[in-house]
Amino acid sequence: MHMPEPDNDVIERRDEICATLRTIIPADCVIDSIESMRAFDSDGLSAYRQLPLAVVLPETVDQIADVMKWCHQNGVKVVPRGAGTSLSGGALPLADAVLLGLGKFNKILDIDYDNRCVVAQPGVTNLAITNAVEDHGFYYAPDPSSQIACSVGGNVAENSGGVHCLKYGLTTNNLLGIEIVTIEGEILRLGGKHLDAGDYDLMGIMTGSEGLLGIVSEVTLRILQKPATRRALLVGFEDTTSAGKAVGDVIGAGIIPAGMEMMDGLAINAAEDFANAGYPRSAAALIIVELDGPEVEVDTLIDRVEVIMKNAGASSIKVSQSEEERTLFWAGRKSAFPAVGRISPDYMCMDGTIPRRRLPDMMIRMASLSQKYGLRVANVFHAGDGNLHPLILFDANEPGELERAENFGGDILRACVEMGGVLTGEHGVGIEKRDLMGIQFTEDDMKQQQRLKCAFDADHLLNPGKVFPHLHRCAELGRLHVHKGKMPHADLPRF
Amino acid sequence: MASSLASFTAHNLADVRDIISAAIADNTRLDVCATGTKKALGHAGDFDAVLDVTKMAGVIDYQPEELILTLRAGTPLADVETLLTNANQMLAFDPPDFGKLLGGGDAGTIGGVMVANLSGPRRLTVGAARDFMLGFEAVSGRGELFKSGGKVVKNVTGYDLSKLICGSFGTLAVVDEITLKTLPRPETSLSLLFPADDMAQATSMIADIFATPHEPGSAAILPHNIAKDARIDMNAPMIIVVRLEGIAVSVNDRAMHLLNANATGEKLDHGKSKKLWQKIRDVDLLAGMPADVWKISCPPSIAAGFLDKLRQQVAFDFYSDWAGGLIWLSGVSDKNFGGAVRSALGQDGFAMLMRDVGDSKAHVSPFQPLATSMFELHKRVKAAFDPKSVLNFGRMHDGI
Numbered sequence: 001m002h003m004p005e006p007d008n009d010v011i012e013r014r015d016e017i018c019a020t021l022r023t024i025i026p027a028d029c030v031i032d033s034i035e036s037m038r039a040f041d042s043d044g045l046s047a048y049r050q051l052p053l054a055v056v057l058p059e060t061v062d063q064i065a066d067v068m069k070w071c072h073q074n075g076v077k078v079v080p081r082g083a084g085t086s087l088s089g090g091a092l093p094l095a096d097a098v099l100l101g102l103g104k105f106n107k108i109l110d111i112d113y114d115n116r117c118v119v120a121q122p123g124v125t126n127l128a129i130t131n132a133v134e135d136h137g138f139y140y141a142p143d144p145s146s147q148i149a150c151s152v153g154g155n156v157a158e159n160s161g162g163v164h165c166l167k168y169g170l171t172t173n174n175l176l177g178i179e180i181v182t183i184e185g186e187i188l189r190l191g192g193k194h195l196d197a198g199d200y201d202l203m204g205i206m207t208g209s210e211g212l213l214g215i216v217s218e219v220t221l222r223i224l225q226k227p228a229t230r231r232a233l234l235v236g237f238e239d240t241t242s243a244g245k246a247v248g249d250v251i252g253a254g255i256i257p258a259g260m261e262m263m264d265g266l267a268i269n270a271a272e273d274f275a276n277a278g279y280p281r282s283a284a285a286l287i288i289v290e291l292d293g294p295e296v297e298v299d300t301l302i303d304r305v306e307v308i309m310k311n312a313g314a315s316s317i318k319v320s321q322s323e324e325e326r327t328l329f330w331a332g333r334k335s336a337f338p339a340v341g342r343i344s345p346d347y348m349c350m351d352g353t354i355p356r357r358r359l360p361d362m363m364i365r366m367a368s369l370s371q372k373y374g375l376r377v378a379n380v381f382h383a384g385d386g387n388l389h390p391l392i393l394f395d396a397n398e399p400g401e402l403e404r405a406e407n408f409g410g411d412i413l414r415a416c417v418e419m420g421g422v423l424t425g426e427h428g429v430g431i432e433k434r435d436l437m438g439i440q441f442t443e444d445d446m447k448q449q450q451r452l453k454c455a456f457d458a459d460h461l462l463n464p465g466k467v468f469p470h471l472h473r474c475a476e477l478g479r480l481h482v483h484k485g486k487m488p489h490a491d492l493p494r495f
Numbered sequence: 496m497a498s499s500l501a502s503f504t505a506h507n508l509a510d511v512r513d514i515i516s517a518a519i520a521d522n523t524r525l526d527v528c529a530t531g532t533k534k535a536l537g538h539a540g541d542f543d544a545v546l547d548v549t550k551m552a553g554v555i556d557y558q559p560e561e562l563i564l565t566l567r568a569g570t571p572l573a574d575v576e577t578l579l580t581n582a583n584q585m586l587a588f589d590p591p592d593f594g595k596l597l598g599g600g601d602a603g604t605i606g607g608v609m610v611a612n613l614s615g616p617r618r619l620t621v622g623a624a625r626d627f628m629l630g631f632e633a634v635s636g637r638g639e640l641f642k643s644g645g646k647v648v649k650n651v652t653g654y655d656l657s658k659l660i661c662g663s664f665g666t667l668a669v670v671d672e673i674t675l676k677t678l679p680r681p682e683t684s685l686s687l688l689f690p691a692d693d694m695a696q697a698t699s700m701i702a703d704i705f706a707t708p709h710e711p712g713s714a715a716i717l718p719h720n721i722a723k724d725a726r727i728d729m730n731a732p733m734i735i736v737v738r739l740e741g742i743a744v745s746v747n748d749r750a751m752h753l754l755n756a757n758a759t760g761e762k763l764d765h766g767k768s769k770k771l772w773q774k775i776r777d778v779d780l781l782a783g784m785p786a787d788v789w790k791i792s793c794p795p796s797i798a799a800g801f802l803d804k805l806r807q808q809v810a811f812d813f814y815s816d817w818a819g820g821l822i823w824l825s826g827v828s829d830k831n832f833g834g835a836v837r838s839a840l841g842q843d844g845f846a847m848l849m850r851d852v853g854d855s856k857a858h859v860s861p862f863q864p865l866a867t868s869m870f871e872l873h874k875r876v877k878a879a880f881d882p883k884s885v886l887n888f889g890r891m892h893d894g895i
Contacts, residue, residue: 112794112796113702113706114698114699114702114794114795114796115702115794115795115796115820116702116705136706137706137708138706158651159651159655161649161651165649166648169622169626170649170651172626172655172658173622173626182872186868188868188869188872192794192843192844193794193843194792194793194794194820194843194844194845195618195619195623195792195817195820195821196612196614196618196623196625196662196792197792197845197863198662198792198845198847198862198863199662199845199862199863199865199869199873200659200662200663200873200876201612201625201658201659201661201662202659202872202876203658204625204655204657204658204659204661205654205655205656205658205659207655207658208651208654208655209654209655225705225706225707225708225710226708227708227710228708248560248561249560251560251561251562251679252559252560254583254584254679254680254682255679256678256679293710293741293745294708294709294710294745294748294749295748296744296745296748297741297742297744297745297748300742300744300745301742353645353647353648353649353650354647355558355561355563355646355647356560356561357558357560357561382649385647385648385649386561386647386648386649387649420646420647421645421646421647422645422647422650422652423652424650424651424652425647425649425650425651426649426651427651428651429651429652429653433652437652437653440645440652440653441642441652441653442641442642444639444640444641445641445642445643445653446653447639447641448635448639448641448643448656448879448880449643449653449654449656451879451880452654452656452659452876452879452880453654454875454879455872455875455876455878455879456872456875467653478878478882480519480637480882480883
């Protein structure tokens with residue numbers, strides 16, 4: 001992975017920069033010793049590590065603004081960091097950039113049941129929002145699997161999803177307002193406790209912008225009343241084609257489950273070894289369908305889904321009869337990643353999305369790629385929305401295996417795009433998929449996105465080297481090549 | 496649409512590109528327009544020519560089991576709804592038909608609905624138009640073809656430009672192909688009516704209903720006179736309407752629980768409920784009055800205070816949707832009315848002038864004015880897509 005050439009002038013000014021930062025924010029909020037900075041040298045994509053120029057951990061929004069303003073005026077780059085759980089390298093430090101961590105912003109500011117929202121600082125964890133409101137029967141719907149650790153500010157930056165986003169949407173669909181700090185140090189409020197402000201939807205653009213447009217300094221999240229009941233079905237299939245079709249049949253019947261997950265044979269067995277969840281070991285595919293809502297509704301829909309699964313050729317069906325059993329059904333799925341970690345020294349988690357009907361084709365393609373690269377792959381899918389998480393098993397200590405695994409992963413993502421899908425469903429582009437962006441987007445598509453970046457950060461100081469494979473200067477992007485066009489189909493003026 | 500300007504018809508994005516390129520070269524300001532049903536929204540603008548996109552119509556791909564619909568922006572909304580209804584699906588954000596309100600005759604095209612980010616009563620619980628746009632292809636005001644998003648329901652690759660296009664009123668790019676997320680149509684629905692003494696009590700009663708697990712889908716508040724016009728006869732100053740949707744056994748069960756908790760409630764059956772919510776969605780309840788109409792979005796808890804404050808200054812009719820968070824106001828076209836609305840609301844929401852029957856727009860901006868730093872950022876975003884201001888210049892704000 002090639003990162004932009006660090007600016008040696010900035011690196012040489014490191015001591016002076018740190019000294020100045022200590023005059024802008026409290027001295028103990030600036031970390032510059034190598035040992036202390038090690039804790040920040042990577043995020044969830046731990047194959048890549050880099051020490052930052054310095055780490056700053058501001059305590060107030062004004063301090064964020066002051067740091068940003070100074071960095072902007074002095075041409076120093078800034079990499080924002082929430083909890084550092086990104087799986088795509090979004091928070092990977094740069095040698096010539098200040099890493100701005102939001103860990104101290106850990107307070108919930110307002111719980112507003114009348115308007116069904118929570119206002120929180122960006123460093124609050126995703127799960128803490130639900131914990132704060134569950135006494136009143138409410139919860140925050142997006143539930144990325146890292147929810148115990150990941151921060152809500154990071155959720156906004158990555159537009160995080162989760163198992164239940166089939167029914168409840170991603171972060172962007174559950175966000176009412178944000179406060180941001182721009183690279184120039186301006187503090188702006190986008191949205192609020194109301195719905196749909198009538199301006200350009202800059203909050204929508206900030207969501208999923210991977211720290212390239214601004215720093216999220218406050219969030220207002222929509223909370224929902226917890227469903228009265230949750231029940232799940234555990235359904236085994238002898239082949240993945242029938243399983244894939246069954247998923248489509250459920251949605252085709254007008255049922256949107258709260259979650260609909262699929263695992264292949266290797267993942268089923270790894271998970272069963274780990275969690276003893278009662279998974280059918282001989283099945284080629286396992287589907288977990290969860291339904292939530294009023295009890296009579298869930299009971300009715302469970303019956304309907306059971307019939308659909310039988311008709312689709314299920315080899316085994318279990319319906320949860322208690323909350324314990326439902327939790328057990330999920331235990332295997334939720335431990336799929338660590339379970340796979342036990343059967344292989346290393347694994348790499350991919351994250352493409354395909355139109356669901358292409359699932360059988362994708363399974364065939366993955367099997368042949370697995371053979372080509374001589375590496376095993378275990379598959380875990382958010383089947384309801386076609387989001388794949390192939391886990392490529394490899395051993396980093398074997399020379400060449402990491403590279404082979406990366407090439408395997410690249411081929412899977414190429415296949416996703418070729419089948420009408422996209423490079424990333426929820427993990428983000430970061431550095432991991434940066435160089436693959438050209439598979440999905442033309443040069444013009446990417447240039448238009450980067451022009452938007454220029455509207456927020458004309459000097460490319462915020463999180464550079466992420467998301468886009470080529471950095472174009474804003475002046476170059478702004479140039480307009482007008483070829484004298486001719487008005488076609490010019491109708492007569494109408495009076 | 497009646498216009499004295501030269502009109503250029505685009506059949507596809509290649510045409511759009513040629514027309515925009517020519518407009519850039521000639522400094523021509525284009526009025527991007529399909530059937531013109533939303534012409535009344537925003538500023539009239541000062542244009543040199545019309546870019547007519549009505550011909551860019553038709554469905555490209557519809558996969559009900561994938562919840563995916565790809566179609567062209569000029570497709571009439573009515574055609575989209577027929578197609579989806581036949582497959583037992585819907586556009587869940589409930590796009591309104593402002594034909595009566597705005598005098599455009601019908602609901603116009605899907606492209607018009609999306610770029611104006613128009614959503615109906617279900618918006619409260621399922622999301623806005625912007626939440627259902629998954630991707631698009633367009634030509635920017637630079638005359639360049641580009642795409643964003645994808646044709647799958649879950650995607651975070653690159654900036655989510657669909658969000659920006661929704662609500663941009665054609666000021667950034669001319670969109671052709673749009674991919675939308677569809678959802679199954681609920682099997683049935685009914686509404687519950689509850690009496691309330693005033694707006695404050697009504698919003699607080701709705702908040703209590705939303706604090707139950709009985710999954711209300713939409714919630715409106717109708718003053719007695721408005722309800723009566725809509726043939727809802729309940730003897731109370733304010734009438735709360737709560738819609739429940741889903742499978743019959745669930746809808747009936749939830750209705751029973753909510754009625755048990757509040758014995759003053761009454762049931763409105765599926766047919767009557769459907770008709771009432773259509774009137775609420777399309778603002779039929781105020782459209783017949785010869786008056787200006789304002790749309791106010793605010794946190795539900797401040798709605799009552801806002802209305803009280805405004806009442807001290809001007810007279811108006813109103814009703815509310817989105818649990819109290821959306822207020823439709825009608826009042827005489829008067830130079831002071833808009834100012835009174837905006838000062839009563841303050842910074843906690845936004846107020847948009849939707850219909851001007853007099854010359855109100857000469858006194859007040861139809862869109863809520865932007866603070867300086869937000870305005871500057873909006874201008875830079877506009878310039879990133881349309882540096883020569885050839886597309887719908889000034890429709891939203893002066894200079895944008």
